[in-house]
Structure formats: structure tokens, C-alpha cells
Amino acid sequence: MENLEQEANYFHYCLFRCPAPERLINLYVQFNGEHSQNSRFDLNETRTIATIVRMRLDAVGIEHWLRRQGLRHLLSRKLLLIMYIAECDSMHPDFRVCVSGAVCGYMAVVSALVTGVKHLVVGRIQIALYALL
Amino acid sequence: MSDEFKLHSMLYFKNVIVGSGPAGVAAALILDQPGTCLLDVGHRTDYEFPYRTLPEALSNGAVRDILGRNWETLVNISYPLNLHPKLRAQGVRHAFQGEVFEVLDQLGRLIVQGRGSFALGGMANVWGAQLLRYTDRDIAEAGRWLIGAAELGPYYSLLEAHIGISGVCDAMGPFLGDTERLLPPVPMGDAARHLLQVYNSNKTHIPLVIGRPRLAVLTQAFQGRMPCEYSGTEFLTPAQTGVYSPLVTLDVLKSHGNITQMTQHKLLTYTEYADHVDLEVEILRTKEKIQIRTKHLLLGCGTIQTAKMVLLANQQPNWSLPFLDHPPTLLPIFIPRCFGRSEPSRLYPVQLIGVLSGLINRDMISFYSPIGMLWSDLIPDIPLPLNAARSILSSMWSSLLVVQIWESSTNGERNRLTVDQQGKISIKYSDIKPYSNMAKLLSSLRLLGGYSLASLASSPPPSWGFHHAGTLPMKASPSLFETHVDGRLWNSRRIRIIDGSVLPSLPAKNHSLTIMANSARIADITKSCGY
Numbered sequence: 001m002e003n004l005e006q007e008a009n010y011f012h013y014c015l016f017r018c019p020a021p022e023r024l025i026n027l028y029v030q031f032n033g034e035h036s037q038n039s040r041f042d043l044n045e046t047r048t049i050a051t052i053v054r055m056r057l058d059a060v061g062i063e064h065w066l067r068r069q070g071l072r073h074l075l076s077r078k079l080l081l082i083m084y085i086a087e088c089d090s091m092h093p094d095f096r097v098c099v100s101g102a103v104c105g106y107m108a109v110v111s112a113l114v115t116g117v118k119h120l121v122v123g124r125i126q127i128a129l130y131a132l133l
Numbered sequence: 134m135s136d137e138f139k140l141h142s143m144l145y146f147k148n149v150i151v152g153s154g155p156a157g158v159a160a161a162l163i164l165d166q167p168g169t170c171l172l173d174v175g176h177r178t179d180y181e182f183p184y185r186t187l188p189e190a191l192s193n194g195a196v197r198d199i200l201g202r203n204w205e206t207l208v209n210i211s212y213p214l215n216l217h218p219k220l221r222a223q224g225v226r227h228a229f230q231g232e233v234f235e236v237l238d239q240l241g242r243l244i245v246q247g248r249g250s251f252a253l254g255g256m257a258n259v260w261g262a263q264l265l266r267y268t269d270r271d272i273a274e275a276g277r278w279l280i281g282a283a284e285l286g287p288y289y290s291l292l293e294a295h296i297g298i299s300g301v302c303d304a305m306g307p308f309l310g311d312t313e314r315l316l317p318p319v320p321m322g323d324a325a326r327h328l329l330q331v332y333n334s335n336k337t338h339i340p341l342v343i344g345r346p347r348l349a350v351l352t353q354a355f356q357g358r359m360p361c362e363y364s365g366t367e368f369l370t371p372a373q374t375g376v377y378s379p380l381v382t383l384d385v386l387k388s389h390g391n392i393t394q395m396t397q398h399k400l401l402t403y404t405e406y407a408d409h410v411d412l413e414v415e416i417l418r419t420k421e422k423i424q425i426r427t428k429h430l431l432l433g434c435g436t437i438q439t440a441k442m443v444l445l446a447n448q449q450p451n452w453s454l455p456f457l458d459h460p461p462t463l464l465p466i467f468i469p470r471c472f473g474r475s476e477p478s479r480l481y482p483v484q485l486i487g488v489l490s491g492l493i494n495r496d497m498i499s500f501y502s503p504i505g506m507l508w509s510d511l512i513p514d515i516p517l518p519l520n521a522a523r524s525i526l527s528s529m530w531s532s533l534l535v536v537q538i539w540e541s542s543t544n545g546e547r548n549r550l551t552v553d554q555q556g557k558i559s560i561k562y563s564d565i566k567p568y569s570n571m572a573k574l575l576s577s578l579r580l581l582g583g584y585s586l587a588s589l590a591s592s593p594p595p596s597w598g599f600h601h602a603g604t605l606p607m608k609a610s611p612s613l614f615e616t617h618v619d620g621r622l623w624n625s626r627r628i629r630i631i632d633g634s635v636l637p638s639l640p641a642k643n644h645s646l647t648i649m650a651n652s653a654r655i656a657d658i659t660k661s662c663g664y
Binding site: 072 | 193195196211213473508509523524529530531532
């Protein structure tokens with residue numbers, strides 16, 4: 001339970017750069033509790049999650065490289081769960097706010113690309129450094 | 134003998150239609166007279182989404198209403214694309230709780246498990262409402278049809294007048310056919326409007342024809358029905374206001390009071406005799422079995438369920454039947470001219486329809502606004518870290534369209550459906566190839582100001598779009614497990630197949646309206662057959 005709360009907090013921070021609302025943490029824990037019996041956990045993937053949270057690694061950068069078709073990586077599943085809850089939770093009013101104006105729109109795209117590339121580089125290095133699978 | 138009475142403990146009807154989906158209700162419209170029974174399992178949902186629109190639900194923090202009491206919507210967190218996004222939510226689950234079937238690849242490995250529909254109104258509770266005519270060219274391209282657009286024409290017209298079709302006569306007119314009395318088209322978002330404007334000013338130089346779709350969506354009040362509210366809840370609730378579904382026809386038939394509607398009844402099997410057909414039917418509430426006798430049985434349970442019923446009634450499990458399906462391809466496109474515009478609030482998802490020109494076999498290209506989708510559904514498809522992908526969406530949302538391509542089904546004879554001794558349904562697909570005209574489509578879209586990459590295209594698993602057909606195809610001289618042009622099974626006088634099973638091939642076009650028109654045609658033949 002405590003691990004799940006820690007996980008939710010850290011993954012939320014990686015995605016949104018702010019602390020997770022308590023309601024989101026509760027829903028995250030609730031989902032994991034209700035689905036743990038039906039889920040198959042890969043030992044390597046579980047270890048990867050533990051390492052990322054413990055070492056405070058770049059979860060979103062790492063996730064991109066571990067993302068795959070078919071059964072998703074456990075890290076993808078956990079980050080996506082936070083995404084879905086955040087989107088549907090009014091505690092995240094800015095989740096679906098659209099940038100207004102063409103100039104701002106282009107600037108936001110460029111800024112997102114730069115941020116994305118930075119995460120990709122850090123994620124790739126950390127995967128190699130910590131032998132994450 | 135009157136057309137409807139109780140004989141000892143047996144009910145008697147002149148006509149029994151099984152299934153309340155598009156095929157069943159179209160036949161019922163023609164056979165709307167005393168002595169006709171419409172029999173159906175008739176699942177309904179007991180869940181009602183408590184918000185009028187998706188933005189309202191999001192701003193109220195309705196996490197469990199959107200994601201489901203049992204987190205149903207999150208089923209794709211583990212396996213993306215296994216289930217059509219329209220089938221995930223709690224409120225629509227009842228639409229696909231029918232027969233389970235397994236989809237296998239050519240080596241016999243399980244790709245995905247699907248389910249048919251036992252819902253009142255069938256899978257059409259969640260359809261996209263593109264109700265399109267087949268033209269003679271469609272039928273010629275697909276081949277093997279024994280009837281032409283002229284035979285279906287009167288039934289198309291009758292159904293369109295009943296349903297209410299919105300759209301306009303534009304460049305896509307020759308592809309879409311001669312729908313009479315179109316209602317005004319659905320509202321257009323910025324992205325679709327931009328593509329259409331560029332197309333209209335340069336159309337001669339672009340190897341792609343685009344236009345407004347024909348939709349069973351009411352843009353104004355029509356025959357006592359309210360117009361569509363464009364609530365953005367298409368992925369959360371079935372049978373939307375202003376969007377036609379067979380439930381509309383069931384209500385009309387009920388108001389006429391001619392037909393006996395028996396829901397919560399499941400046809401178990403049937404036996405044909407010289408002058409009647411006996412049905413064994415289970416009342417689902419009580420598990421009681423009853424006998425129904427009829428002169429004419431019209432089976433419209435859906436391609437997969439009807440095939441199973443016919444195989445088992447003829448004691449031929451393990452026989453393999455052909456199976457047609459449209460292989461869809463999905464492709465997101467971005468229109469940079471629309472970057473940074475505000476999120477459109479009231480749209481119907483289907484915005485445009487198109488077809489590449491210069492091809493012998495045309496593919497149908499639908500342009501969807503992702504209006505009813507959660508951003509989280511799309512974010513993992515953007516090849517960037519999740520946080521960057523969300524930022525990108527915030528500036529691109531109004532400039533994003535999702536293109537869905539339906540190819541004509543050319544591999545139907547090689548896909549095979551079987552039912553084993555235990556009643557388990559398996560559909561083995563032949564090789565599944567990626568969309569072959571992608572380069573031409575991408576270059577055409579670029580000319581319109583829409584950009585994408587072939588690597589962003591995805592091919593959902595077979596059977597994903599529920600465009601099934603062709604298990605009991607119509608033939609001039611039908612042999613085992615084929616049908617006559619009038620819908621009768623090869624060995625039958627009184628049992629007719631009215632759903633997609635009888636279509637001999639699938640043009641690259643939504644086949645729902647054609648299933649309905651063909652069902653109405655067969656019902657009309659039944660009505661006047663003289664026995």
C-alpha cells in the first residue's frame with residue numbers, strides 16, 4: 001500500500017511536475033488492489049518499477065523506450081493509469097486545456113518536442129546504466 | 134387458420150423474425166402485420182451515464198462514471214487495440230455480450246477473443262451511423278453479387294425515409310449514391326473544414342475525392358425524433374439521441390401494435406417441415422423452454438450467430454464457412470493550419486468521407502474527429518514521452534483527425550469460420566497485409582494540408598470493426614451452406630437468412646444499410662411468396 005502511494009506520487013510528479021492529489025492516489029491504490037489478482041507481473045518489470053521509484057529516475061523517458069505492442073510493459077500500464085485518472089479527475093483542470101493561438105500552438109509543439117527529446121536521451125542512458133528491462 | 138394463435142401449448146405465427154438488429158427491424162418494417170413475431174434475447178443496459186456531455190463529466194471529476202465501476206474503460210491499459218474504443222465503457226458493455234468467438238491467425242494462434250451481440254438493437258447500439266448505399270460500381274468491384282443496386286433501390290429509399298439521413302450532394306455523390314431528401318449535414322470542425330476548402334479549390338490536382346458523409350444522424354427534428362445533441366459521449370452511452378439505431382424502429386413498430394415483440398427469448402434450434410417450421414425457444418427469465426410454430430422463419434441474428442445456428446441445426450459442426458471482414462487501418466493526421474485553435478465542443482465524430490481516385494478497387498476513407506475520445510486513449514500512440522505527447526495534444530487537438538480506411542474484402546474465401554461439437558466458434562484469418570495504398574494516401578493528404586507518417590498507422594486486430602459478412606453467401610444455384618437470392622437456405626422453403634451472412638462479397642463501404650435493404654427485400658419476397 002505504502003509502495004503504491006509512493007509510486008503514484010512519483011509517477012504523477014514525472015508526468016505533471018507537481019504533487020499528486022490525494023484522491024488520485026486513492027484511486028490508483030484502489031485500481032491496483034482490484035486488479036492485482038488478475039494481472040500478470042513480470043519480475044523484470046516489477047524490478048524496473050522499484051528501481052525507477054527508488055532512484056527517482058526519468059520514468060517518462062524510460063517508458064518510451066520500453067513501450068511496446070501487445071501486452072504493455074508494467075511501467076506503461078502504471079503511467080497510463082495515472083494519465084487516465086488525472087484526465088477524468090477535475091483536480092486536474094488543465095489536463096485538456098488547449099493552447100490558444102497559432103503562434104502559441106507552434107511554440108508549444110516546439111517546446112514539447114525539446115522536452116521530449118531531453119527525456120528520451122536521459123531515459124536511454126538510465127536504461128543502460130541500471131540495466132532496466 | 135388465423136395468423137397468430139396458441140395451439141395447445143404452442144404459439145403460432147405466420148412469420149418469425151429472429152434478431153432485433155438492423156436486419157431484423159428492416160424485415161419487421163415490411164412484415165408489420167398481425168401474425169409476425171420479432172424474437173430476441175434483448176439485453177439492455179441497467180447503467181445510465183449521469184452526465185449530458187463528456188466535458189460536463191470531466192469537469193465534475195466523474196472518474197468512475199467515465200472509467201467504469203469495474204474500470205471497464207481501462208481494459209486497453211494492458212492490451213491496446215484489442216477492443217474497439219466504443220465497446221469499452223460500462224454503459225455499452227451489454228451490446229457485446231453475445232456468442233463468444235475466437236479469432237485465430239493463419240497458424241491457428243489466438244489473436245483476440247470477440248463477442249457477438251444479444252442486445253436489443255444489436256451491435257447497432259454503438260455503430261458510427263454511416264448508412265451508405267451500394268452503387269452498381271461497388272457491387273461490380275466486389276464481384277459475385279446476383280442482385281444490383283436497382284433491386285435494392287426501393288428498399289434503400291424506404292429505409293432512408295424512415296431513418297433520416299443527413300449529408301449533402303457534393304463530389305462524393307457518385308460514390309455515396311442517390312439518397313433522396315437529405316437533412317442538413319452535421320457541423321464541421323476546423324480541421325475538416327480546412328481540408329474540404331483546400332480540396333474544393335484544387336480538386337483537379339488531388340488524387341483523392343472528399344466530401345461530407347451520409348449519416349443516420351438527425352440535424353433537425355424528424356418524424357417526432359429530437360436532433361442529435363453532439364454530446365461527445367458516443368464512447369460512453371449507447372443509442373444516442375438523434376442517432377438512428379434499430380431501437381427507433383422497434384418503438385415505431387410497437388406504436389403500430391401489429392407485431393408481437395418477444396424479448397428475453399432465445400432461439401435454441403429449429404426444425405423445418407413441409408408446411409411449417411418448429412422453433413425451440415428458451416424464455417431467459419424463467420429458463421422455461423417453449424415451442425413456436427411458424428410458416429416462415431427469418432434469421433437475422435448477425436453473421437456469426439446465424440452461421441452457428443444454421444450449422445448446429447443441420448448437425449454439421451466442424452464444417453467451415455467463408456467469413457468476410459473489412460480489414461481497417463487507422464492513421465492520425467495533423468493539419469498545421471489549425472494548430473492552437475480552441476477545442477471544438479459540439480461535433481459528431483464522422484466529419485468527412487473520401488476515396489482515392491484512379492484505383493480499380495476503391496477503399497473508403499473516413500475522417501473522424503477524436504471529439505468523444507479521452508486524450509489518454511491517444512497519447513500512447515504519439516511517439517514521444519507521455520508528458521510531451523500530452524503537451525503536443527494541447528496544441529494539436531483541434532488540428533487532429535483520425536483517418537479510418539476500409540479496404541474491400543478480398544480474402545473472404547480464405548478466412549474460415551467453424552463451430553466445434555461444444556458450440557465454440559473459431560474464425561481463422563488468412564494472411565493480413567498492411568494497407569497497400571498508404572503512400573498515395575499520404576501524398577494526397579499532404580496536398581490538402583494534412584500530414585502524417587506511415588509509421589503512425591495501426592492495424593487493429595481482425596474482426597475489430599464488426600464488419601462481418603458472407604458466411605452463407607447467396608448463389609444462383611446454392612449448394613451446402615449457401616443461400617438462394619431470395620434468402621432461403623440451400624435446402625429450405627421456409628427458412629431465410631436476412632443478415633450480413635448472405636452478402637457474397639464486401640465492397641469497401643459500410644454495409645449496414647445494405648444489410649437492411651437486402652433484409653427488407655427478402656421480407657417482401659416472403660410476404661408475397663404465396664405459401
